[in-house]
Amino acid sequence: MLLSLFANLLGKLSLKQLPHDPVTAVGASMIVAVPILLAILLTVTKRWKWLYREWLTTQDHKKIGIMYIIVAVAMGLRGLADVVLVRAQQALASGNSHGILNASHFQQIVSAHGTIMIFFVAMGLMFGIINLIVPLQIGSRDVAFPFLNATGFWLFFAGMALINVSLVIGDFAATGWLAYPPLSELAYSPTVGVDYWIWSLEIAGIGSLMAGVNFIATILKKRVKGMKLMLMPLFSWSVLGSMFLVVFAFPILTVTLTLLAFDRTFGMHFFTSSYGGNMMMYVNLIWAWGHPEVYILVLPAFGAYSEVVSAFARKRLFGYTSMVWAIWAIVVLSFIVWLHHFFTMGASPDVNAFFGIMTMIIAVPTGVKLFNWLFTLYKGKLNLKTPLYWFIAFVVVFTIGGMAGVLMAVPPLDFQFHNSLFLVAHFHMMIVSGVLFGYFAAITYWFPKFFGFKLNERLGRYAFWNWLIGFLLAFVPLYILGFMGATRRLDHYSASLGWQPLFIVAAIGVVFIIAGVVFQFLQLVVSIWQRNNEGMSHKDPWDGRTLEWSLPTPVPIYNFARLPIVSTRDAFMAIKKAKLIDNRPYEPIEIPKNTPLSILIALGAFLFGFAFVWHIWWLVVVGFITTVLSIIVRSMDEHPTRLLSAKQVEKMEQSYKEAAV
Amino acid sequence: MGDLATTSLSIAKSNRKIEQIENDNTTLFGFWVYLMTDCVLFASLFATFVVLRNNTFGGPTGAQLFSMPYVLLETMALLTSSFTNGLALLSAQKRKVKQTLFWMGLTFVLGLTFLSLELAEFHKFARMGDSWTRSGFLSAYYTLVGTHGAHITIGLLWMAVMAFYIFKRGITRVSLKRIRMMSMFWHFLDVVWIFIFTIVYLFGALHA
Amino acid sequence: MSKTKKRLGIVSFLVFAVLITAGVYLSHVNIPVLQPRGPIADKEFKLLVLIVSSMLIVAVPVFLLLAYVVWRYREDNPKRGKYEPDWEHSRWLEGLWWAIPAILITIVSVITWNASYALNPYLPLKSSNKAITIQVVSLNWKWLFIYPNQKIATINYFELPVNTPIHFYLTSDAPMNSFWLPQLSGQIFTMAGMQTQLYLAADSMGTYYGSSANISGVGFANMHFNAISVSSTSFKAWALSVKDKSPNLSMNEYMMLRQPSSIVKNVNYSYPVNCLFNTIINSYMMPVANGMGKVGV
Incomplete structure (x- = not known):
């Protein structure tokens, strides 16, 4: 009696849900071991208080940016581990061999790879860099809503935690990263995998939405006086475009996931095959979010490329106005192309042709951006450092991937490529070169701003070449496999098809990519080691053009002691050229106080999501109340900020100057 | 010298005032952006409803279920609450605490009435066997109307918290800002309801 | 150097x-996509070549320009071109690269529009031979092919007479799948409760690999089939022999078939239940299942 009551308290959860097969067990123990090791490390070094005060409760956008990037990098390693398994399986599982994974496990890993890479790596890197750079570029002392911003991060973290818990308790969706129904409905996916997928993305998605609202308000309302929109650095422009897409697209994701959850949890019939459900409505909705999502990720990376190209060509960005128009053309168009993800549904030719043509039109503003970048390099004095290497690789890879994209925008051709490995190669070429390489370039470029020293150039180049070669080896074979009729997500194929050699080449590609990643970590370690060497430590190592480079390193909590005077583009270059010395008196500055409430809100959301996955209804209530109470307590706080007096600001500035000397 | 110091201090003070006003404007702007996201959220739900409205799978149609006078009653309750909510805002702007609390209280009661009517309707349908598991149409109906109801619930909670805040601290710059946002939120829900009234109930009753 | x-x-x-x-x-x-064996796949292949070549008009200049610019303007090039740090705008140049891609995309758009109609999968194929109807049902995890006129059905393979249009009707009694036979034609989805159509033909004899392109559960990797193109006389002989020698596809047999399982060998059936295909579709559309038992919800 008591036992059954206790069992009821745990919903669907039981000891049987712990991993049994060796591969999952290894993964699960990693997921458990990392936090435990971190906890031990913190206890030994007596850093808990430091962690709490400096990081967990911070409202400082720069620290939040760094936390985003740390989470994204950690998740990148997990996504990479998934890749290793996928590539190993496909290289081996031909004919009589069935490789190292069973079908369900393989499909879970494929789904986890896509989900993690998009939501927790690409989005994490993007929001990290946005948090670090945007307020500095627009001459602002803070983001518009620091509390919302921190809460957004912690919700992102909670979503990340939930997806990782799925490795330890229960399983993950085996449905592909977008979980099309009816496969993702209870009838065909009865385990908790899809629920983990839903709630992880739901929570992280709401976090992204908060970040979107925050940065729109930040860019539109918190620019320094004098910085008119058309004087704004292009990175900030592209972030604005991207954040507009976030606020218009993410609510659609929220709705779609909720409806699927309602189907699975409460027996509703939105997307079921029968009872009047409509599975194609899901596919429409998820891509109405999903296609803009691609541009959400890629636009800020485009912006970063614009900054990098201009800085390393030592030249003004060519065609600024064109660039801005191109961004907004992409923003608008990205909402009217979603149907190209399912031309094969059997829609009428006029519908297909319309969406195909809209898709191709996006190639025009994208092409304009490419040419403007190339003409920024033209007549420049190219400082050929790794950020520019990433850019060059981006142009080559992105153009090839883009051509494949135009091919697939032609509906009858898409009939031959849809869901084949050709498609997989296409979107990896777009997202890895357009997003990941962009953020690599951005991190190399902006790293000295925040840490005061440059990353080692030689190791950076090693990383670059390994990445590029590995990437081409991994994906060019997939194009060919697509032509050979190989579809995506296959855990096994017959030997007579002749696919195996190409899968083996792709697996070798991954080995190179891993070498690239190792070099990147080595680069970080060696750079920290050599940070005091001559030529490494710099306040403004690339002769920066935008306001972030005018600040001391590390950047003070209030960013700008004196708000900069802006009247042109490349504002900091203008200040440097005019040799302006700012002698205005310091003024008191209001900064947000630390608060643990952001973390509590996210903790509530995590419990809510976890409990929903396992149908532990009392815990759903507890999670919900935790979140709501935290919000109410926050709203009662009359003094969420504190004031630094002009004297304190002066003192802090003095200490930065001394540190710089 | 002393003069200069006081002047720069007073400049700093007035600068901070301006900054506060600017910050409040930013908050209101941010709230507008949030409402826009909510708009997209409801738009998606409306689209879902329109796609599924005829997918009754042999179950009841809207025309068979809905009673227009009842819905009209709900509508009146909500519209009136919007009006009283406007009066609450006006009183708050005049810094009249008691009046504000009175109108807010009335808004709360009307909102609660609306919510109870809605839940009673849901309960009635479910008891007749027409719950959300019956058909795609009913899933969409409960979810769309229910999401609006959930927003109303949040609004009521917000109102209660705010009444408590005003009761304790009076009408300050901060509470006035929040009453403004609250009022925007409530009017927004009103507009959404008008759409629900038209698309779900009115068209539902017309399309027999 | x-x-x-x-x-x-x-x-x-x-x-x-x-x-x-x-x-x-x-x-x-x-390489099936590049080696078409039927008129539809052949047109798709020719379209592919056309679009790729027109794309190269932009891509090649981009690559050349990139190589030239990086080579010529790198800092340590002794013969570096003139450095103009403030050169940031040229109406003429920018106009050029708004215009050229726009013109190119306009041309490709016209091609796309026409091709979408010409290669509409629902468009009947013109031929002097009468089209043969095959109804396709994707199941967990096998393909069922029903020949309503020949009164036979097969699992995971089907035969078709060469140079004869085949008219497919497709649905699913399982999660969504995508029917793909790359040497003969592109894909079309199969969806429960819905029907899609596809016309194709083979213009030479042979065995062609086909598969599902959409993930459908643990047996997904086994969702492949062979299309065997034969002469029209041997097709007729085959159909007759299947009808004579194979077990009936009764409703009971079908209910067994739709249970999740992977069948990796070819199976033949004769006399499928009347209107089986429509019964399957309707079982998702109406509350009363026509002897179909519990429908997949």
Whole structure:
């Protein structure tokens, strides 16, 4: 009696849900071991208080940016581990061999790879860099809503935690990263995998939405006086475009996931095959979010490329106005192309042709951006450092991937490529070169701003070449496999098809990519080691053009002691050229106080999501109340900020100057 | 010298005032952006409803279920609450605490009435066997109307918290800002309801 | 400089070696999309060539420009071009690269529009031979092909007479799948409770690999089939022999078939239940299941 009551308290959860097969067990123990090791490390070094005060409760956008990037990098390693398994399986599982994974496990890993890479790596890197750079570029002392911003991060973290818990308790969706129904409905996916997928993305998605609202308000309302929109650095422009897409697209994701959850949890019939459900409505909705999502990720990376190209060509960005128009053309168009993800549904030719043509039109503003970048390099004095290497690789890879994209925008051709490995190669070429390489370039470029020293150039180049070669080896074979009729997500194929050699080449590609990643970590370690060497430590190592480079390193909590005077583009270059010395008196500055409430809100959301996955209804209530109470307590706080007096600001500035000397 | 110091201090003070006003404007702007996201959220739900409205799978149609006078009653309750909510805002702007609390209280009661009517309707349908598991149409109906109801619930909670805040601290710059946002939120829900009234109930009753 | 040349030499040698190896390998394998064996796939292939060549009009200049600019304007180039740090705008140039891609995309758009109609999967194929109807049902995890006129059904393979249009009706009694037979035509979805159509034909005899392109559960990798194109006389003989020698596809048998399982061998049936295909679709559309038992919800 008591036992059954206790069992009821745990919903669907039981000891049987712990991993049994060796591969999952290894993964699960990693997921458990990392936090435990971190906890031990913190206890030994007596850093808990430091962690709490400096990081967990911070409202400082720069620290939040760094936390985003740390989470994204950690998740990148997990996504990479998934890749290793996928590539190993496909290289081996031909004919009589069935490789190292069973079908369900393989499909879970494929789904986890896509989900993690998009939501927790690409989005994490993007929001990290946005948090670090945007307020500095627009001459602002803070983001518009620091509390919302921190809460957004912690919700992102909670979503990340939930997806990782799925490795330890229960399983993950085996449905592909977008979980099309009816496969993702209870009838065909009865385990908790899809629920983990839903709630992880739901929570992280709401976090992204908060970040979107925050940065729109930040860019539109918190620019320094004098910085008119058309004087704004292009990175900030592209972030604005991207954040507009976030606020218009993410609510659609929220709705779609909720409806699927309602189907699975409460027996509703939105997307079921029968009872009047409509599975194609899901596919429409998820891509109405999903296609803009691609541009959400890629636009800020485009912006970063614009900054990098201009800085390393030592030249003004060519065609600024064109660039801005191109961004907004992409923003608008990205909402009217979603149907190209399912031309094969059997829609009428006029519908297909319309969406195909809209898709191709996006190639025009994208092409304009490419040419403007190339003409920024033209007549420049190219400082050929790794950020520019990433850019060059981006142009080559992105153009090839883009051509494949135009091919697939032609509906009858898409009939031959849809869901084949050709498609997989296409979107990896777009997202890895357009997003990941962009953020690599951005991190190399902006790293000295925040840490005061440059990353080692030689190791950076090693990383670059390994990445590029590995990437081409991994994906060019997939194009060919697509032509050979190989579809995506296959855990096994017959030997007579002749696919195996190409899968083996792709697996070798991954080995190179891993070498690239190792070099990147080595680069970080060696750079920290050599940070005091001559030529490494710099306040403004690339002769920066935008306001972030005018600040001391590390950047003070209030960013700008004196708000900069802006009247042109490349504002900091203008200040440097005019040799302006700012002698205005310091003024008191209001900064947000630390608060643990952001973390509590996210903790509530995590419990809510976890409990929903396992149908532990009392815990759903507890999670919900935790979140709501935290919000109410926050709203009662009359003094969420504190004031630094002009004297304190002066003192802090003095200490930065001394540190710089 | 002393003069200069006081002047720069007073400049700093007035600068901070301006900054506060600017910050409040930013908050209101941010709230507008949030409402826009909510708009997209409801738009998606409306689209879902329109796609599924005829997918009754042999179950009841809207025309068979809905009673227009009842819905009209709900509508009146909500519209009136919007009006009283406007009066609450006006009183708050005049810094009249008691009046504000009175109108807010009335808004709360009307909102609660609306919510109870809605839940009673849901309960009635479910008891007749027409719950959300019956058909795609009913899933969409409960979810769309229910999401609006959930927003109303949040609004009521917000109102209660705010009444408590005003009761304790009076009408300050901060509470006035929040009453403004609250009022925007409530009017927004009103507009959404008008759409629900038209698309779900009115068209539902017309399309027999 | 000589170091750079040496490096370039090594790199070009490596690239060359990789290309040669790849070429030798590819000339020995079957590449269905590039080796069409039917009029639809053939048109799709020709369209592919056309679009790729028009894309190269933009892509090649981009690559050349990139190489030229980086080579000429790198800082350590002694013969570097003139440095103009403030050159940031040229109405003429920017107009050019709004215009050229726009014109190109307009041309490709016209091609796309026409091709979408010409290669509409629902468009009947013109032929002097009468079309043969095949109803396709994707199941967990096998393909069921029903020949309503020949009164036979097969699992995971089907035969078709050469040079004869085949009219497919497709649905699913399982999660969504995508029917793909790359040497004969592109894909179309199969969805429960819905019907899609596809016309194709084979213009030479042979066995062609087909599969599902949409993930449908643990047995998804087994969702492949063979299409065997034969002469029209041997097709008729085959159909008759299947009808004579194979077990009935009764409703009971079908209910067994739709249970999740992977059948990797070819199976034949005769006399499928009347209107089986429509019964399957309708079972998702109406509350009363016509003897179909519990429908997949």
